Amino acid sequence: MGVLDILTSLSSEEFEKYVADYVLPVLGLRVHNVVGGPYDRGCDIIAEDTRFGSRVCVQVKRYSPERKVTEKDVRNVLFGMEQHRCDRGLIVTTSDLNGPALSLARQYRIDYINGARLARMVEEQLIPLVMPKAVVAAVHQEEGSHEAVEREVRDDGVFIPLGVTNAVEVARAYLKSKGALHPQLGGVSALLKRLYVFKAKASYKLGRRRSEEAVISVDAEGEVYEGVPPLINTVNFYVEYETSREDYYSAREIAIRYITSRIVPEGAQDIKIQLKNHALAWVAALYAIRFKVGLVDVVVHVDKKGRVVKMERGRLTDDLVRGAYGGEVVRGDGYKVRLDQGNFVEELKLNEFGEVVARARAVKESYAVEVASKFFGIAGEDVRYKREGGAVKVDIFLNGHHHLAKVDENGEVVDYVVVPDAEIYEGFEKGIT
Secondary structure: OOHHHHHHHOOHHHHHHHHHHHHHHHOOEEEEEEOOOOOOOOOOEEEEEOOOOOEEEEEEEOOOOOOOEOHHHHHHHHHHHHHOOOOEEEEEEOOOEOHHHHHHHHHOOOEEEOHHHHHHHHHHOOOOEEOOHHHHHHHHHHOOOOOOOOEEOOOOOEEOOOOHHHHHHHHHHHHHHOOOOOOEEEEEEEEEEEEEEEEEEEEEEEOEEEEEEEEEEEEOOOOEEEOOOOOEEEEOOEEEEEOOHHHHHHHHHHHHHHHHHHOOOOOOEEEEEEEEEEEEEEEEEEEEEEEEEOOEEEEEEEEOOOOEEEEEEOOOOHHHHHHHHOOEEEEEOEEEEEEEEOOEEEEEEEOOOOOEEEEEEEEOHHHHHHHHHHHHOOOOOEEEEEEEOOEEEEEEEEOOEEEEEEEOOOOOEEEEEEEEOOOOOOOOOOOOO
16 A cells, blocks of 8 residues: 555545645645635645745645646636735645646746655655545444544554555455355454664775665565655554564664665675664554454454465354254254244255355145145045155045145145056156155
């Protein structure tokens, strides 16, 4: 989940507040007023340049990469400068300006920060990122809560390689592949492991003494990131922290090897690597995603690469099944439940989570005989029957004739014939064998 992915996931109001609280101060601008909304008269934010004392009209555009800032947007900034008596104009967007907009901005010296520059500023200036509430809205809605509870992350923040919604989708798809029908999300927590950010200086001899500098990050699992990945200071899910001193020393060794192999050219001699601690952060290494599936609680563990590493499932017991469905519990190839419904029996087939995956209804033999007797208007004493799936074939022998009827799972006669005892007719056998 990159910087622009996170910023475009913010609502318009959240993005305006983010620009006002975090981006403009880096530019030396002090916010006077956040106007925003449909009646902003061309300026979302009114700010003052603390170095030169000029008044700045800031227009904020949270656009997708496909949607560009237009010439009309730039003219709105010019209008806003006039309305709010500003000396300068500034456009901050997650996208870019189209050709006419860029020409007009240059003509009137309107400054702009496009998406690429904004992402670079966040990474290079270590500007904090905020987790958009929409990212975990589904979690809180399914938990029955409409307000996201923000939690501060320790130290310099946390890197989120895999977004929460993506992790939930992975977990849900995994459960579906295991036969789950309706997994209900219960909550999300994340295990945060250390992310060490080093400022490295490599000096070496290659003809003459040379030096190179770089910033790299190494997580507790040994993965290396060039520069500083986007860090978030607040999250909307539960977190647990895991760290050890060994992780730090291991990360330093990995960083030194990486710098030596990637920055120092081949053939260099007298190589010296200096590492300084640049930032101390975390990485969301593993999600634990809780579901209620059927009758059991399930936890699916998804790592930062989007891989399911483990599933924990509560035990499905006879008592759980009986308490949920009643009836007779039958163990065999999975769970089945037989429900007595008077003249009928319904059999439920359950999956490993206790969800009903199939239903089969059957008529009882005694009722099938009763239905057949009423159908023929007879009450013979010589009666035989044979089950066929949910139906029953009935043979009532009376006065030298076999009264044959098939009674289906709904208690209806769907086939019948009457034949003498001594003969066989095509398609019908004497009696039921």
